[in-house]
Amino acid sequence: MRHGRVGLRVVRMGDAEALRALLQRNRDWLRRWEATHPGGGGAEPGSRSMRPTVRLLRRQLRQGTGVPFVMLYDEELVGQLSVSEVSGGALQSAQIGYWVSEHAAGRGITPAAVALATDYLLDDLGLHRVEICIRPENSASLRVVEKLGLRYEGRRAAYIHIDGAWRDHECFAVTREDVPEGLAARLSRE
Incomplete structure (x- = not known):
């Protein structure tokens, strides 16, 4: 998919080695936004092979519970966007999380990638709703959902364990009815 x-x-x-190297180079940039295990332990992202992680992500893709993407800018791998919590039935929804390398930030890459992924989820997979939860301190990610015009739905207190503590997150969502022309088309008009 391209925009x-x-x-x-x-x-x-x-992609495993390129992702590992990118995560390693971006340790300081990403650390404050990355999920951590409440009990401690676990390897720091980028410190070990990413092959087991990529295998897990591809297994989730086969099982229909997630869709792991890499973000490219002029064909260079610059980040990752993961779709998780894919639900069918009466819910028909998914969640999006992402990270981008510091050297690529501020170029409109993440809004375009989120728009492409959202259109894929709503149009190709037939989901009804896509959600993104962001720490209130993450002004760059808040700008992404603002640019895309996602609806603010409220704060989730102590929602995800990030950087060693349970952190609040602001919740944003979009439904198929909100963007009948697609989110990438909305972004192009901006």
């Missing part, structure tokens, strides 16, 4: 210079594709096993 201008931004591409989005499903993660491949061959």
